[in-house]
Amino acid sequence: MDAHTSSTCDMDELVELRRNLEEKSLEVDRLRQKLKLYEEHDKRHKAMLDCELINDNNLHTIPHLSVISKLENSSIARHSRQLILPEIGVKGQISIANTSVLIVGAGGLGCPSAIYLAAAGIGRLGIVDYDEVELSNLHRQVLHTEDRIGIEKSASVTTAIKGLNSSVVCIPYHMSLNSSNAIQVIQQYDIVLDCTDNVATRYLLNDACVLTGKPLVSGSALRFEGQVTVYNTQDGPCYRCLFPIPPPPETVTNCSDGGVLGVVPGIIGCIQALETLKIASGIGASYCQKLLVFDGIDGTFRTIKLRSKKKNCVVCSENPTITQLIDYEQFCGSKATDKSKTVKLLSNENRISVENYANIVKEKHYHVLVDVRTPCEMDICQLPNTINIPITEVGKNNDNMHKLKTAIDKLTDQVQTVPVYVVCRLGNDSQSAVQILQEMLSDLPVTIKDIRGGLVQWAKKIDPEFPQY
């Protein structure tokens, strides 16, 4: 009996052991595969970083461009189709090969301009960007790839350029330009491309280009529109001649708030590359003292004649008051990035955390939830039982506001004061909305609060399945 029991036990143990072993060996396989993936990624990353990244500490080490006076056979073959254009010719091609171009911003404008300049045989290309590649960049920043997510943008562009034309000397700067390093960087180049995304850096580049005497090929894009002007060349105006005073920060929209269709900066970046090649080859720029306005919705290109150099311009006139770089973030009242900033308009008692709101939902407390994003954003994702009042409509006399009042009315039978929570993507607009609603609904029995950090925090802390955009 004992023997029988023990043998049954052994059998069970054996089955268990086998199952266990199989599970563990599967686990080992999984770990091996994971390790292999990481090792490959690491190897790829190292291969990409084959080029030395330049930063504030090794600024002086950048490779020089060796000047050529004749074209090699390989260069003749590669550039034959543009070489036979009389406007370019051998002379123009040699000039292009002897030109150093600095691209500031390796994003939606920087990617297309970099790749066309490299394809055309530009001699040396500096790429400046402080940022790393993210998934949400890929729809417009087309030189970056899925397997380079997380890698420095300047290194990623360098990898793409080397793949297309290995004879271009490409220098990745993983850093932001500021008033203490911009002159040193720009001095090493002949032409500068403004492919940045913020006002402060645009003024910095303008002043640095005026002080060092470099042409500035400036592009910008948002939504379906783009603009190009070439500053500080052919006796034309500089950026400050046109815009002596920076725009109020609240009037500036970035791509993550306003949106942008990827091909629009693509078109603008290509025109920047074209203008640069015309300067480099000696043809000269077309958009000097002119503004190109591209409207992708209407399909129109419009060229506008701009004012000439301003006689009393603070930086480019004969008697400038700005003779060295200043603090541009202070001058513009905004940061030198396009990252959305978080504002704090409300005191803590007028706000709740996403955790607290999650509890309110879980415990089914009576409340009204208002989302102040646009209908287009509501289509992407929303929390259940939301009343949508776009921020521009909050406080106005309209159907949505009527809906809110009805919802509050219904709950006044159940609770003494009706809690109203306001949400948006990041928790900025929701605060402005609370301020407006508190004033507007002051005669109703309500408490109105905003959900701190908005839907981005909701996705991060409460529901990882909730979409982020």
Place this chain on the structure above:
Amino acid sequence: MAASSQTGMSITLEFSGGAELLFGKVKKHHISLDESTTAWTIKKLLIWVKDNLLKERPELFLQGETVRPGILVLVNDADWELLGELEYEIKENDNIVFISTLHGG
């Protein structure tokens, strides 16, 4: 009203670069300015625009009596600076464009 708009001056106003968002998302406006004893300058037009066309947040379009920094004004495709800015006298069929400069990339 109808009679005065017939004898008034017809011009076209355009808004771009995001400025149209303050004008009900309409980029192009054909308008008629009433006959007036004083000339229609751009200065006078801006007040008219504020009272008649601007749908929201005037501070995003105007600052004092002129446009806010960062908006270019063009008359018939030329920078208004070449034409006297606020004092420019508007003529029949003029095309006046307000462009908000973009900064994205």
